[in-house]
Amino acid sequence: xxxVTQTPSHQVTQMGQEVILxxxxxxxxxxxxxxxQILGQKVxxxxxxxxxxxxxKSEIFDDQFSVERPDGSNFTLKIRSTKLEDxxxxxxxxxxxxxxxxxxxxxxGTRLTVT
Amino acid sequence: xxxxxxxxxxxxxxxxALVLLRCNYSSSVPPYLFWYVQYPNQGLQLLLKYTSAxxxxxxxxxxxxxxxxxxxxxxxxKPSAHMxxxxxxxxxxxxxxxxxxxxxxxGTILTVHP
Numbered sequence: 001x002x003x004v005t006q007t008p009s010h011q012v013t014q015m016g017q018e019v020i021l022x023x024x025x026x027x028x029x030x031x032x033x034x035x036x037q038i039l040g041q042k043v044x045x046x047x048x049x050x051x052x053x054x055x056x057k058s059e060i061f062d063d064q065f066s067v068e069r070p071d072g073s074n075f076t077l078k079i080r081s082t083k084l085e086d087x088x089x090x091x092x093x094x095x096x097x098x099x100x101x102x103x104x105x106x107x108x109g110t111r112l113t114v115t
Numbered sequence: 116x117x118x119x120x121x122x123x124x125x126x127x128x129x130x131x132a133l134v135l136l137r138c139n140y141s142s143s144v145p146p147y148l149f150w151y152v153q154y155p156n157q158g159l160q161l162l163l164k165y166t167s168a169x170x171x172x173x174x175x176x177x178x179x180x181x182x183x184x185x186x187x188x189x190x191x192x193k194p195s196a197h198m199x200x201x202x203x204x205x206x207x208x209x210x211x212x213x214x215x216x217x218x219x220x221x222g223t224i225l226t227v228h229p
Contacts, residue, residue, distance in 0.1 A: 004158075031214040043159070043205060045216040056216055091158060095214065102147045102166055102209060104217060108158040 002026040004107035012113045023075045023092030032075045033093040082114045121220035134193040138206030147209040148189040154202045201227045
């Protein structure tokens with residue numbers, strides 16, 4: 001069964017460093033998303049991406065964040081200068097064609113720890 | 116603004132007992148509704164979805180949920196809990212287009228006792 005994959009599973013970085021989180025969405029999906037979950041809090045939407053551009057972004061997704069689909073398979077989230085409060089589990093998700101069912105399929109997540 | 120409320124951050128049941136996890140949404144426009152499950156150290160797995168077809172939705176692992184517009188609710192139930200159902204459950208809502216964002220509730224941790 002197709003699934004969303006994410007690497008690495010755990011990333012530890014120092015404050016101020018850049019990190020790139022990687023995702024491989026389901027191959028025939030067209031819409032891509034990043035969410036995050038700070039420990040003990042709810043899952044929060046960060047950004048959605050379609051047709052090589054951002055469709056929607058939350059207020060969390062400031063200039064320190066960027067997304068890219070560098071090739072036909074990967075979808076990345078970059079944090080330019082990490083802060084302590086960026087420590088969270090980051091989930092990538094993808095969904096299919098317009099008019100199809102609305103569910104998003106999630107990857108296993110990357111746990112980011114900023115020290 | 117769209118929001119989802121899950122009543123009860125922790126629910127504990129005995130094996131074989133009824134599971135009821137509550138979810139209410141706030142909107143005058145019927146949304147698309149989802150329940151996801153998260154097992155320890157794993158990602159979010161879709162249990163079931165409501166997308167304006169039948170109001171009683173059946174999902175995986177014996178779970179089902181009923182959309183009640185008059186109560187703005189989408190509670191998740193399972194007639195008989197199994198030890199393997201122990202996990203965190205998230206209700207989520209989406210409005211509008213098929214590529215819209217999901218808004219999640221705060222999650223309910225389900226514990227199943229032998």
